[in-house]
Amino acid sequence: MAFEKVKREENYSEWYNNLVKNADLAEHSAVKGCMVIKPYGFAIWEKMQQQLDKMFKDTGHQNAYFPLFVPKSLFEKEEKNAEGFAKECAVVTHYRLKADPSKPGRLMADPDSKLEEELVVRPTSEAIIWNTYKNWIQSYRDLPILINQWANVVRWEMRTRLFLRTAEFLWQEGHTAHATKEEALEETRKMLDVYAEFAEEHMAVPVIKGVKSENERFAGADDTYCIEGMMQDGKALQMGTSHFLGQNFAKAFDVKFQDRNSKLDYVWATSWGVSTRLMGALIMVHSDDEGLVLPPKLAPIHVVIVPVYKTEEELNTISEKVAGIKKELEKAGLSVKFDNRDTHKPGFKFAEWELKGVPVRIAIGPRDLQNNAAEVARRDTKTKEVIGMDNLVAHVTGLMDEIQQNLFNRAMELRSSKTWKADSWEEFVDIVENRNGFALAHWDGSGETEEKIKEMTKATIRCIPLDAQEEAGSCILTGKPSSRRVVFAKAY
């Protein structure tokens, strides 16, 4: 393995970059800020997509597709949204290239093809979608509209990191339209729950469900709900957001409907999304100094079988045995790889599949065959056991649940061990700056205070947890009264 080993403790950020590169997940492209998602990384993303897509459809949503481009005049309509995204928009101004007369063999944007109206490459699709919904909605009978889209979006970024912050990224964006405020609020919360369930059950990442402070709210939303995860370095990562958009977009795009009493009213809206950022969370929560650690539910390969042999005859005998095991494991729903490459030694293969995070490795040599057994290694605990052949399939299948659960428990323990209540400014600073964790602290509710705390410590309010208990206290910075604690942390 050409895995340049940097330990998490030495340099977490470099460890992450190396891991993404060496496990063949993604790389930087020739286009500033844009990434190439490599086949192994994309296979994990596909597993995420499939599960999320199923969950969206199970909750009544359908997929559709809206244009990549947003005419500037539509983009401008919802003012806060436009203001929020204007600084990071890629702008198409021409629709043709022509030979550059001053440089043989080179092309230039043809000045004659200048667009009358510039097109924005979508940073998010509320504008183009609500302009479309306008024509779809006349009466309450046309509601609700429950649509999701899988798409690429572009938000120009100066400082990028693979998966975590890239100019182009892949995501899904749900856009729903409702007849009542209550229904829209219910949808907002329902999709937050879907995200939380996905994060915890499939990614094995515990999350805090909460609502954002006004400063951190989506541009154009009345309220932004979110799920926040803790990475191994104690920093927070926003893993998904669900926005209650009120009637803001309906008003901007003049989308009214006739209710049951023939009264005209503006339509209520939500939008919600998760992106390839989730790949970053998955990597940062579970992986270790040997490489990626994947929860079985999102692993493209569940089991790798490595033959340990000297002669070709030995390999043949092992291969025969493996064929049966592989078939049985596949019948049990597992994806199995038999790594019979003759170009690499077992030790090399062990390291490679560890790097790639395959949950279980089975090694089989001539002596194992004699003993009618195999060596089973878990990626998460790095423990090995010799298991009798008769019990092998049941054992390995059982390990999948065990590993999935263990990864979740481990992440939960880490989060608990790095979450503290802060009751004084000194304690607060110590937590976010030295102990590197989540600080549960009282806050006076003002954006100004939040901004000051951010300037002083780089910590932001990740969310006001939905399950936060009423508790009288005083703001960590201003001492003003507060009724519950919020989560502060440094964040990706």
Next chain:
Amino acid sequence: MAFEKVKREENYSEWYNNLVKNADLAEHSAVKGCMVIKPYGFAIWEKMQQQLDKMFKDTGHQNAYFPLFVPKSLFEKEEKNAEGFAKECAVVTHYRLKADPSKPGRLMADPDSKLEEELVVRPTSEAIIWNTYKNWIQSYRDLPILINQWANVVRWEMRTRLFLRTAEFLWQEGHTAHATKEEALEETRKMLDVYAEFAEEHMAVPVIKGVKSENERFAGADDTYCIEGMMQDGKALQMGTSHFLGQNFAKAFDVKFQDRNSKLDYVWATSWGVSTRLMGALIMVHSDDEGLVLPPKLAPIHVVIVPVYKTEEELNTISEKVAGIKKELEKAGLSVKFDNRDTHKPGFKFAEWELKGVPVRIAIGPRDLQNNAAEVARRDTKTKEVIGMDNLVAHVTGLMDEIQQNLFNRAMELRSSKTWKADSWEEFVDIVENRNGFALAHWDGSGETEEKIKEMTKATIRCIPLDAQEEAGSCILTGKPSSRRVVFAKAY
């Protein structure tokens, strides 16, 4: 139904536009040339994607994702490719908007954010991908690379038609790299076969496999293979292409590898793609004056069950019976919709589901219940039969295969009835201009002749069929010798 009925015979083009709109498949968007794919249309596209994706993976390909943007300097590198696409490229020139000082509330591209190098929105991804492969390939051990990408692409079009020709469309593009010419050629042909199998087995559309003339070749390819289908109006539609790219892109991007004998050579390449255009083919081949007709293998809903009732009590009794039938049909792998809306009469529902192309409709009324039977209607033949309940599930399941096969046969018959050999210029003109079909004719092999024929008749060479038999003849226009017939037709 608000289905504005225009018959195919009256105005094929208007019939198509109405159908796409009324069956809720797609619509034009606020962005010139870009479409919105509506949920029902997108559900059909998803079925296509799933099947194709499976076929790609079964033939050893993996998915990945490459950037949306191509820096101009990379786009220029393969000259023929650049020349071929330059006239239809959307060009990004700025990365930020700012408040327009002269127009309150409006935005403008910020002049300070002008890019040093323009970015082309990918019209196809050979350039960005081969620039990436350069770093992935050193030796024959790194080959082959077999990658596919599902993506959106943009080719600026002045005259657009939903699904058939839009500025932005969705597609998949395979990009493979090989050590030998033979292997690359084999891949090119293999993927052509995959496309043909998909078209015939799943879309129920018979296709001619062939190779394009030089005039119609993909810009940058040494050879372009294609599948061509015939629409009901006798025009051809190119449904998929598979390109043998030779070493053109390897040379343009300097991608060399060390072969088994340590000799350096340029890598051999293929690329292949199908797009949302296939939706256009599917619609135009099978549908009729009542609306869409879907082959069961691509139908989002296989069976719709419509209750025929007067009282709520009747509806309750029917619903109870339907629950069992629905469950059984679903167990047999079918997707079933019970349309129990109380806002519409059965006749309205029948027309709506006909419009949407659902292969089988089951209607159940009180008398049917008494007789322990149901009325089963086929969308393709519009025939109805009363089927006993005991036999219902087996009958309907069997109908799926029958309908799939019937649609293919019908399309094949249409194609046969509209394909003629042309042995004189008069006959040729009559076929392509009056009889509206495919003309099998001799051609002298020159691009000049092809161009002249196109100017005179608007017919182009669709392909030189792979199974064309050697046959001495003389060119339909010039009388020069020719050794086999090619397919001429007007095309979409």
